[in-house]
Amino acid sequence: MKLSQGVEWGLHCTALVAQAPDGIAVSRRLLSEHYGLPEAYLAKHLQALVRAGVLTATPGPRGGFRLARPDEQITALEILEAIEGTAPAFLCQEIRQRGTGAVPPEDCTRPCGVSVVMAKADEAWRGSLASVTVADLVALVPSHTRKRNRARLTGEPTGDR
Amino acid sequence: MKLSQGVEWGLHCTALVAQAPDGIAVSRRLLSEHYGLPEAYLAKHLQALVRAGVLTATPGPRGGFRLARPDEQITALEILEAIEGTAPAFLCQEIRQRGTGAVPPEDCTRPCGVSVVMAKADEAWRGSLASVTVADLVALVPSHTRKRNRARLTGEPTGDR
DNA sequence: GCGACAATACTCGGATATTTCCTGTCCGAGTGTCCATGG
DNA sequence: CCATGGACACTCGGACAGGAAATATCCGAGTATTGTCGC
Numbered sequence: 278m279k280l281s282q283g284v285e286w287g288l289h290c291t292a293l294v295a296q297a298p299d300g301i302a303v304s305r306r307l308l309s310e311h312y313g314l315p316e317a318y319l320a321k322h323l324q325a326l327v328r329a330g331v332l333t334a335t336p337g338p339r340g341g342f343r344l345a346r347p348d349e350q351i352t353a354l355e356i357l358e359a360i361e362g363t364a365p366a367f368l369c370q371e372i373r374q375r376g377t378g379a380v381p382p383e384d385c386t387r388p389c390g391v392s393v394v395m396a397k398a399d400e401a402w403r404g405s406l407a408s409v410t411v412a413d414l415v416a417l418v419p420s421h422t423r424k425r426n427r428a429r430l431t432g433e434p435t436g437d438r
Numbered sequence: 439m440k441l442s443q444g445v446e447w448g449l450h451c452t453a454l455v456a457q458a459p460d461g462i463a464v465s466r467r468l469l470s471e472h473y474g475l476p477e478a479y480l481a482k483h484l485q486a487l488v489r490a491g492v493l494t495a496t497p498g499p500r501g502g503f504r505l506a507r508p509d510e511q512i513t514a515l516e517i518l519e520a521i522e523g524t525a526p527a528f529l530c531q532e533i534r535q536r537g538t539g540a541v542p543p544e545d546c547t548r549p550c551g552v553s554v555v556m557a558k559a560d561e562a563w564r565g566s567l568a569s570v571t572v573a574d575l576v577a578l579v580p581s582h583t584r585k586r587n588r589a590r591l592t593g594e595p596t597g598d599r
Numbered sequence: 600g601c602g603a604c605a606a607t608a609c610t611c612g613g614a615t616a617t618t619t620c621c622t623g624t625c626c627g628a629g630t631g632t633c634c635a636t637g638g
Numbered sequence: 639c640c641a642t643g644g645a646c647a648c649t650c651g652g653a654c655a656g657g658a659a660a661t662a663t664c665c666g667a668g669t670a671t672t673g674t675c676g677c
Contacts, residue, residue: 376475398566417551465609467609503611606672635645
């Protein structure tokens with residue numbers, strides 16, 4: 278199982294949007310150029326983030342994307358689920374109730390051991406992601422990189438070094 | 439991201455093989471009929487488990503699959519990685535080094551925050567699966583179901599109820 | 600009755616089509632900005 | 639000089655092809671059994 282690369286794009290882009298000064302929207306064009314990504318395809322994932330209530334989109338010139346909530350209230354899990362879907366990675370097909378060795382339904386009041394184990398693992402995974410906020414992600418960006426990003430987002434000449 | 443259903447098959451089948459008395463091999467035909475699965479496709483996953491050193495295969499009549507090691511030494515993680523591959527779910531593409539906002543390589547001595555967060559989640563997930571052995575899975579099967587399985591595996595008439 | 604041999608039935612293993620989902624792309628709808636024009 | 643109207647450029651949003659991976663299937667290679675034949 279490999280998960281969609283859109284997750285990486287969504288996390289980076291959300292973190293970049295979070296670095297924009299208040300009131301400044303970041304267009305998908307800027308995002309795609311900043312990370313060297315195909316603009317049209319990136320748009321698809323950004324739309325998913327809007328539908329999930331992570332970002333808000335503004336049309337027209339000077340438009341673009343903004344955080345729908347403070348960066349401390351958006352978790353990495355939300356971003357992932359917005360793009361990958363909320364369905365658990367493991368979906369029990371109840372094969373124990375099929376075939377010649379089928380277990381009668383009255384003995385299946387509890388989920389089978391396999392699904393329990395997988396559900397716990399899924400829980401651990403999601404729990405780990407839920408404990409990280411976008412603010413944490415931004416904090417992990419080196420300070421001078423953050424400064425350069427801020428300059429680029431405001432439209433000022435990069436200056437760089 | 440949904441993970442292959444072959445994982446569920448592999449876990450159930452390995453647990454069933456573990457319920458067979460010592461020296462008794464379980465054929466893929468019995469496994470496929472027991473769970474109502476397509477035999478040829480199930481074979482593909484069983485082969486993967488053999489390659490990974492989880493099961494051993496014996497050809498010929500009375501042949502089939504056996505555990506390669508005691509059930510207490512085989513973890514659920516091994517079975518999953520045998521089928522899904524050992525590659526981590528999240529693979530950092532280093533998009534921070536691409537595009538107009540590329541971070542110079544000398545500033546990338548450490549992995550980016552996104553990949554760190556995803557790696558920790560992956561670690562939590564795998565750790566949860568590594569803490570469960572096949573013996574644990576068998577122990578979660580109801581006792582009377584286990585008894586019936588044992589009878590079926592030895593070729594005796596089901597008896598059932 | 601016993602041993603050797605051959606035919607047989609059963610097993611696993613790799614190579615081959617089909618379907619599904621992710622990836623990638625395009626064009627249309629809507630909105631704020633900017634400029635030209637008239638007062 | 640100021641207000642107004644219109645054209646424009648830029649934005650997002652949903653609908654449309656291409657490709658890789660999972661799904662499903664078939665046929666061939668090898669082995670222990672089993673029955674038969676000869677001694």
